[in-house]
Amino acid sequence: MLVYRKENLSTLAAKVEGAFGDRLLGKEEKTLYVQFSVKAADAKSLIRFLKDSPELGFTYFIDCCGVDYLKYPRPMPERFAVVTTLLSPALGVKVQVRAFVPASGNGSAPARIDSNADLFAGANWTEREIFDLYGIEFTGHPDMRRILMPDDYEGHPLRKDYPLRGRGERGAFPVYHAIPADQAPKD
Amino acid sequence: MYSYEQEVTEQTDNVVHMNVGPSHPAMHGTLRVKMEVQGERILRADQEIGFLHTGFEKLGEHRTYNQFITLSDRLNYFSPLNNNIGFALAVEELIGLETPRRCHVIRTILSEMSRLADHSLCVGAMAMDLGAFTSILWTFVEREKLYDVFEAVTGTRLTTSYARVGGLAFDLPADFEKRVTAILDSMEKTVDKLRGSFYKNRIFLDRVEGVGVISKEDALSYGITGPMARASGVEYDLRKFKPYLIYDELDFDVPTYSEGDCLARYKVRLDEMDQSIRLVRQAMKRLEPGPISAQDQKHALPDKLSTYTDMESLIHHFKMVMPGPDHGINPPVTDLYSATESPNGELGWHLVSDGGSNPWRVRVRPPSFINYPIFGKLMEGAMLADVVAMLASFNVIAGELDR
Amino acid sequence: MGVVNSLNDVITTKLAFAINWGRANSMWPMPFGTACCGIEMMATFMSKYDASRFGSEVLKFSPRQSDLLIVSGRISLKMMPVLQRIWEQMPEPKWCISMGACASSGGVFDNYTIVQGVDQFIPVDAYMPGCPPRPEAFIEALMTVQEKARRGQAKSSEYVSNDDARDPSLSPLYRSPDAFHFSPTPPNKAQAASNVPSNTEKGPRFEGGPMSNLSPEAMEKV
Ligand code: SF4
Numbered sequence: 001m002l003v004y005r006k007e008n009l010s011t012l013a014a015k016v017e018g019a020f021g022d023r024l025l026g027k028e029e030k031t032l033y034v035q036f037s038v039k040a041a042d043a044k045s046l047i048r049f050l051k052d053s054p055e056l057g058f059t060y061f062i063d064c065c066g067v068d069y070l071k072y073p074r075p076m077p078e079r080f081a082v083v084t085t086l087l088s089p090a091l092g093v094k095v096q097v098r099a100f101v102p103a104s105g106n107g108s109a110p111a112r113i114d115s116n117a118d119l120f121a122g123a124n125w126t127e128r129e130i131f132d133l134y135g136i137e138f139t140g141h142p143d144m145r146r147i148l149m150p151d152d153y154e155g156h157p158l159r160k161d162y163p164l165r166g167r168g169e170r171g172a173f174p175v176y177h178a179i180p181a182d183q184a185p186k187d
Numbered sequence: 188m189y190s191y192e193q194e195v196t197e198q199t200d201n202v203v204h205m206n207v208g209p210s211h212p213a214m215h216g217t218l219r220v221k222m223e224v225q226g227e228r229i230l231r232a233d234q235e236i237g238f239l240h241t242g243f244e245k246l247g248e249h250r251t252y253n254q255f256i257t258l259s260d261r262l263n264y265f266s267p268l269n270n271n272i273g274f275a276l277a278v279e280e281l282i283g284l285e286t287p288r289r290c291h292v293i294r295t296i297l298s299e300m301s302r303l304a305d306h307s308l309c310v311g312a313m314a315m316d317l318g319a320f321t322s323i324l325w326t327f328v329e330r331e332k333l334y335d336v337f338e339a340v341t342g343t344r345l346t347t348s349y350a351r352v353g354g355l356a357f358d359l360p361a362d363f364e365k366r367v368t369a370i371l372d373s374m375e376k377t378v379d380k381l382r383g384s385f386y387k388n389r390i391f392l393d394r395v396e397g398v399g400v401i402s403k404e405d406a407l408s409y410g411i412t413g414p415m416a417r418a419s420g421v422e423y424d425l426r427k428f429k430p431y432l433i434y435d436e437l438d439f440d441v442p443t444y445s446e447g448d449c450l451a452r453y454k455v456r457l458d459e460m461d462q463s464i465r466l467v468r469q470a471m472k473r474l475e476p477g478p479i480s481a482q483d484q485k486h487a488l489p490d491k492l493s494t495y496t497d498m499e500s501l502i503h504h505f506k507m508v509m510p511g512p513d514h515g516i517n518p519p520v521t522d523l524y525s526a527t528e529s530p531n532g533e534l535g536w537h538l539v540s541d542g543g544s545n546p547w548r549v550r551v552r553p554p555s556f557i558n559y560p561i562f563g564k565l566m567e568g569a570m571l572a573d574v575v576a577m578l579a580s581f582n583v584i585a586g587e588l589d590r
Numbered sequence: 591m592g593v594v595n596s597l598n599d600v601i602t603t604k605l606a607f608a609i610n611w612g613r614a615n616s617m618w619p620m621p622f623g624t625a626c627c628g629i630e631m632m633a634t635f636m637s638k639y640d641a642s643r644f645g646s647e648v649l650k651f652s653p654r655q656s657d658l659l660i661v662s663g664r665i666s667l668k669m670m671p672v673l674q675r676i677w678e679q680m681p682e683p684k685w686c687i688s689m690g691a692c693a694s695s696g697g698v699f700d701n702y703t704i705v706q707g708v709d710q711f712i713p714v715d716a717y718m719p720g721c722p723p724r725p726e727a728f729i730e731a732l733m734t735v736q737e738k739a740r741r742g743q744a745k746s747s748e749y750v751s752n753d754d755a756r757d758p759s760l761s762p763l764y765r766s767p768d769a770f771h772f773s774p775t776p777p778n779k780a781q782a783a784s785n786v787p788s789n790t791e792k793g794p795r796f797e798g799g800p801m802s803n804l805s806p807e808a809m810e811k812v
Contacts, residue, residue, distance in 0.1 A: 001422045001441065004429040030523060031280065032429060060423070061410035063524070063557070065537055065550040073541050074520055083537065085524055085552075089407070092428075096524060122410035125560045133244075148237035148589060149703070150668045157245055157702050164249050166702030170667055209672055210622060212651045217624050217669070238669045239624050242701040258698065264626035308629075327636040334633075345626055345722050586625050589666075 005092035009034055012093055015056060020046055025077055025100065033085070033094035043082070043099030044114040050086060050095060051119055058095055060087035064116070064126035066134040070103075070160040079103035080111055080136055084123075101136055115141035133158035201225055209238045213316060213575045217585040224571060232566040234559070239589040247549035251515045252278050252352050253488065253507070255549060260346040262551060263587050266305035267347045268297045268337070269529040275350035276431060277525035277536035282518040284353050284486050288433075289477040293355060295432045296470045297340070298527075299463040300367070303374060304333045305530035305582075306414075306456045306463075310381060313453060313579035317394050322381060329377050332370045339366065352516060353487025354480025364471060371464050378460050385453070395449035399565045399577035402447060410557045413532025414455040415581065419447035425528035437469045449580040456582075486516050515544025522548075531555055531582055553587035606742060613657070613683070614739035616645045617732070620656035620680065622673060624663030627690035630722040631662045639725040644732055653679040658735060659712075662722075664692035665705045677712045683744045685735045688714045689728065691721045713745035 013027060013034050023046075026037035038046055050058040062085040069076040078100035087094045101111045115138035116123040127138045128147040135156035138144060146153065153169070155162055205222045208214035219235040243262055247255050259274045260267035272294045279286060311326030334344045339360045341347040349356050385391045401411065406419040416423055424441045426434045442458035444451035481487040488507050489500035506514050518540040526535035535552030558581060565577055623631050635641050635649060650656070653676045665673055677686070688708055691697035694717045696706035708714065715738055716731040723731075738744065 001424070001427050003427060033524065035522075060407045060421075061557075062412075062533065063410070063535055063537070063550075063552040065552070067522075067539055067548050067550075072547065083524075083550075085535070085537075087423075089423075094524075120410070121405070121408040121564075122557055122560065125556065129556075146237075148240040150237075153667075157242065162245075162702070164245060164701050170702065170705055209669070210651065210676060212649075238666060238672070239664065240666050240668065240703050241625075241664055241699055242703045246699065246701050261626055261698070264629050324637045327633065328638070331633070331636075331638045344724065345630060 002087075002089055003092055004032065008088075008091040008093045012056065012088075012091060012095060015053070016046070016050070016095075019049060030096075033096050035096040035098055037077070037081075037098045037100065039077070040082075040099050040101045040113040043084075043097055044116060046097055047084060047086070047116055048119060050088075050097070055090075056088055057090040058086040058088040060089055061120040061122035062087050062094065064123050064130070066130040066136060066158070068134060068158065068160045076100065080134060082113055082130060082136065084116065086120075110135055110137045112137050112139055114139050117141050132156070135159065202230065207574075209235075213578060215578070215583060215585060217589070218578070218583065220566070220574070222566065222571075227570050227572070229566050229569055229571060229574070232563055234563050236559070237589050239585045241586070241590060243551065243590045244549055247546055249545060251508075251510070251544050252518075252546060253516070255546070256350055256352075257346075257348045260348055261586060262553070262590065263529065263531075263534075263584050264345060265308055265582075265584050266301040266530050267345065268301035268341075268349060269305075269527070269534065271347060271350035272298055273527040273529060273534045274536055275352055276527060277523070277538055278352045278516070278518070280525045281521070281523045281538050281540060282352075282486055282516060284481055284483055286354055286481050287478045289475065290354050290479050290481075291432045292470055292473050292475075293359060293479065294350065295434065295437075296367070296467055296474070297349070298432070299466045299470070300333060300336065300370075302463045302530045303460055303467075304330055304337075306460050307333075307374075307377070309530075309579075309582040310453060310456050310460075313449075313576075313582075314381075314385060314391065316575050316579040317391060319385075319391065322384065325377055325380065329370070329374050332373065336363070336366050336370065339363070351480065351488050353483060354478075357491065358479050364474070367467065367471060371467060374460070375464055378457055378464075381457060392450065394572070394576050395453060395580070397446075398449045398573045399569070399580065400447045401561060401565070403445075405561060405564070406447075409561045411532070411561065412557070413528070413530070413554050414459060415452055415532065415558050417441065417443045418451035418455045420445040425526055425533055431527060433470065433473065434466075436473070437466055439466050439469075449576050452580040510544070512543045517542055517544060524552075526552065529554055531584065531587075532558060551587070551590060553584075553590065555581075555583045555585075555587040556590070559583050559588055610740050610742050614736040617658045617685075617736065617739070618648050618650070618656045619646050619658040619660050620651065620653050620676065621649050622659060622661050622663075622676065624665065624669065625692065627662035627693070627722040630725060631660060631689060631728065634725040634728045639729065641729070641732065644729065644736065646732060653677075654681065656680055657684050659684065659686040660689055661686065661693040661708050661712075661714075662689035664697065664699055665708055666703045667705065668703075670705050670708075670711060673708065674711055682746065683739075684746050685715045685739065685744055686712060686746070687716045687718065687731050687735060689718045689731070690723055691719065694719070697721055713748065715745045 009029060016036060023042045024036055024038060028035045050056050064084045067081040067083060069081060070079055080101040080103060082099045082101055084097045085094060099113060101113050104111050113136060115127055117127060125147060127141055130136050131138060131144055132146045132148050133156055203224045205224045208219035209217050217238040220232055222232045223230040243258055246258060256271050256274055259270040263270045307326040307329050311323035314322035337347055338344050341349040401419045403420045406416045406421050412423060420443060422443050427441055439462045442455050444455060480490060484503040489503050493500040494504040520540060520542040522539040524535055524537045526533045532554030534554055537550035538546055539548035541547040562581060566574060621631060633639060635647060641647055659677055659680060688694045692699060693708050696704050716734045718727050718731045720727055
């Protein structure tokens with residue numbers, strides 16, 4: 001039975017700091033896990049280190065999600081963050097890697113980060129979801145297409161600058177509108 | 188010797204494209220699978236989801252913390268109480284709020300009863316999908332009894348919205364104990380009846396045994412949690428990993444199997460129902476009178492009666508529910524991942540707060556969304572008829588899957 | 591129903607009465623349960639509430655054999671074309687129940703993805719308030735529709751679909767086999783559309799729906 005082992009939190013923090021010391025943007029110890037903040041370019045190597053290092057062994061994929069920090073009250077290194085949560089069956093603790101992804105300058109080139117789909121099969125769909133809802137592209141992802149919204153949908157709804165009620169998509173169907181029979185064209 | 192199977196597989200051009208869903212009884216209403224089929228064998232398959240995308244996460248950014256509890260029901264309509272309680276616990280952890288003991292006990296009891304309701308529907312529906320219609324009638328009888336209790340406690344059958352940040356909406360009804368005890372007894376009988384009807388049933392076993400095997404490595408790599416992971420030998424249950432509520436006082440086992448097939452998943456669910464019954468029985472003994480909400484007027488809603496009779500409570504209530512950045516719960520500016528064990532696995536909430544009354548970001552880590560992708564891998568090379576058995580054993584809840 | 595209404599003498603009026611009586615008492619529902627309301631719909635068909643008392647227990651998920659569409663649950667942008675396709679496939683006369691706040695008006699989900707009421711796109715005969723409505727409300731709605739059927743009324747007879755509905759290539763859901771996403775790269779949309787037979791001429795009102803005009807090959811693809 002997997003049980004939480006609090007004492008391993010500091011081991012984990014020490015190991016990661018030893019290997020990635022200067023490349024970490026921040027480190028925060030929470031109740032059940034340690035959160036490391038890194039730049040987008042370092043995220044993949046940190047996650048690979050966490051997974052492959054024999055003492056750490058973070059082989060259990062838990063979650064991967066995006067956050068948009070546009071106009072967040074605290075200054076953040078970049079606009080987007082991709083947060084990956086992993087669990088180590090060996091240590092009995094969780095870890096969170098928060099990778100800050102810069103927004104694209106002019107909107108033509110999308111925000112980019114390396115995909116973890118080759119390390120964790122579970123990352124495949126979560127990354128597609130982030131691409132769908134935030135427009136962050138994952139380089140090296142085997143199947144980068146929308147997952148929740150229709151294929152021809154425009155925009156990325158979870159971005160902070162996207163209006164809650166959308167841009168009129170929900171009322172504009174090209175398919176079928178009921179016409180009262182008396183106004184219908186004669187067959 | 189002639190074999191149809193051989194004839195079909197030898198003809199390379201005999202590949203049929205097949206579309207199942209989204210409105211198909213085996214696809215639970217909103218899932219879509221596209222397959223390349225040769226004879227009875229599936230060569231390749233692609234899943235499409237998103238037909239129930241509801242925008243919970245976006246909506247959550249525009250609602251206060253307590254308002255989101257109402258939405259959390261609609262995420263998982265098989266066991267809404269687990270979602271209510273999970274979300275309330277996450278927000279309480281974010282603001283560091285302690286809730287009274289009676290609240291913990293009630294939450295534990297209701298989580299477990301809700302787990303019973305979820306599993307009973309799942310095991311019933313799984314056998315129904317495989318052709319045994321009776322079992323869903325049996326389990327629905329039990330579910331209706333549970334609905335009656337939920338209705339007595341929360342006021343509604345399905346969309347309960349019972350938890351609040353820092354406590355509960357209102358206290359239990361007077362005859363709660365009597366009602367629950369009666370249900371547990373009949374539930375136990377139903378579980379036994381299901382065991383008796385299916386564990387030795389040749390027709391059922393032939394369709395589930397050895398079908399859809401998930402290995403332990405795959406379970407870890409895909410991030411599968413809950414009964415599905417425990418059927419594959421991953422001994423991970425958040426109630427044991429880091430006991431929340433009063434689970435550390437209660438004595439229960441976590442059933443695990445190593446086969447990883449549909450039958451193991453069916454068995455894990457039935458065994459968990461036994462454990463839930465045990466848990467509810469134990470927790471009922473710990474039910475003592477006391478307050479149900481934290482006495483922290485900045486973060487917990489005052490109880491409804493006192494808002495009508497007491498000026499101070501009215502002011503606090505006003506401060507809590509009015510819209511605007513100065514009102515409501517204002518957690519510290521930080522982020523937190525907190526998880527509870529829902530009937531389908533780890534239900535995580537990644538909350539990012541900007542210090543205002545609304546969350547900056549509510550990420551739901553839904554068990555169904557993370558558990559479902561492996562279905563595509565299982566389908567490849569499987570028989571067409573096995574798809575139904577596999578999907579039924581997953582217990583995918585579309586509301587959670589698509590959010 | 592046009593056939594029945596256009597013959598108006600004593601005997602056929604009685605015939606119409608008999609037909610309507612038969613229709614009302616053997617409604618075959620096409621359950622379109624997507625979300626929470628679908629669970630309450632299931633509860634109505636199960637042991638305790640037992641919709642078979644009203645002759646409506648035959649749930650077969652087959653629009654071509656059904657005459658009552660029950661939309662229960664929220665309908666998203668992506669789902670709406672599917673729902674319309676199913677509605678078009680149902681033979682006349684047909685009725686529609688919109689179950690729950692979401693199907694009727696969008697409910698609590700006033701956001702970018704939920705259709706604010708299916709009645710913008712398909713005719714609805716009975717609305718059921720509630721989130722979710724109780725099974726009793728479901729039975730009430732069923733009885734309302736039965737009453738309508740007894741009187742020979744149906745909202746669908748007041749509407750026709752426009753040409754867009756008849757052109758499958760316009761439906762976001764319609765994909766030819768080439769559009770199956772087995773390969774990592776999504777296929778060329780224009781190419782996929784060119785596999786669809788063009789279908790612009792008007793068909794008869796509500797006879798067979800959009801599918802009746804397709805060539806046999808195209809029918810196979812659907
Ligand atoms: S009306 Fe309520 S119960 Fe029904 S689908 Fe909508 S949210 Fe769910």
